[in-house]
Each structure stands twice: as C-alpha cells, then as structure tokens.
Amino acid sequence: MSVSALAARRNSSHRRWRLSACRKSRSAAARSTWSATASFYDAAVELIRIRGRKNPSKFLNDPISVNPQTSQLLHPPASLPPDPRKMALQARVKADQLAVAHRAQVGQQKAQASVIHQKLRAEAKIE
Numbered sequence: 357m358s359v360s361a362l363a364a365r366r367n368s369s370h371r372r373w374r375l376s377a378c379r380k381s382r383s384a385a386a387r388s389t390w391s392a393t394a395s396f397y398d399a400a401v402e403l404i405r406i407r408g409r410k411n412p413s414k415f416l417n418d419p420i421s422v423n424p425q426t427s428q429l430l431h432p433p434a435s436l437p438p439d440p441r442k443m444a445l446q447a448r449v450k451a452d453q454l455a456v457a458h459r460a461q462v463g464q465q466k467a468q469a470s471v472i473h474q475k476l477r478a479e480a481k482i483e
Contacts, residue, residue, distance in 0.1 A: 397419050404412040417431040 401412040
C-alpha cells in the first residue's frame, strides 16, 4: 500500500472511531442531529468568539442541547419540505379513490332506480 492510502485508511478509521465515541456519549434524542449541524454550530460559535463576543448562545441555538426532564432536543431540526412528486402522487391516488367511490354510489343509485322502475311497471301491468 502507498503512504497516501495508509494515511487515508488511518484517517477514515479515526473518523469512524470519533463518530462512534461521540454517538455513545450523546443521548438518543441528540444522536440524529449530530452530523453537519453540530460542526456548523461549532464553527459559528468559534467565529462569534473571534469577533469578540463572549456569549454565542445569544445569537445561536445549540442543536444538541437536551431538556433534562424530557430528554428531548430543545431545538429540534426543522422538518424538510414535502417532496412535490410524492404530494402529486398522493393527490392522484386520492382522486382515483374518490372517483371509484363516486362510480360505486352512482351504480347503487342506478340499481335502486331500476328496482323502483320495475316495481312501477309491474304495478302498471297488474292494473
């Protein structure tokens, strides 16, 4: 193996070790948001401190801070906007379901009308 391959292998194994150690030390609620959000937060805190501010929490919310009573994140990540293709598919499925229900209702009404019509014809023949 070349020197660069060994260095890359060592760096990736070290990264995996750091990540697993960090995941083990954090609560279950904070694990899902540790990735890029935490490193972005750390960088932003460092920039705020470089600018001379002593309290970065005045400007930023810590993404991995946990409420001690509920063990849930104090500042959960914002939910992603829904996928437009998925929404269109769901709307199409709902429209199809409504069309099927409407056809069934129309079929029932036609059957009831047919029964009433046959009764009236039978009564008319009797008289």
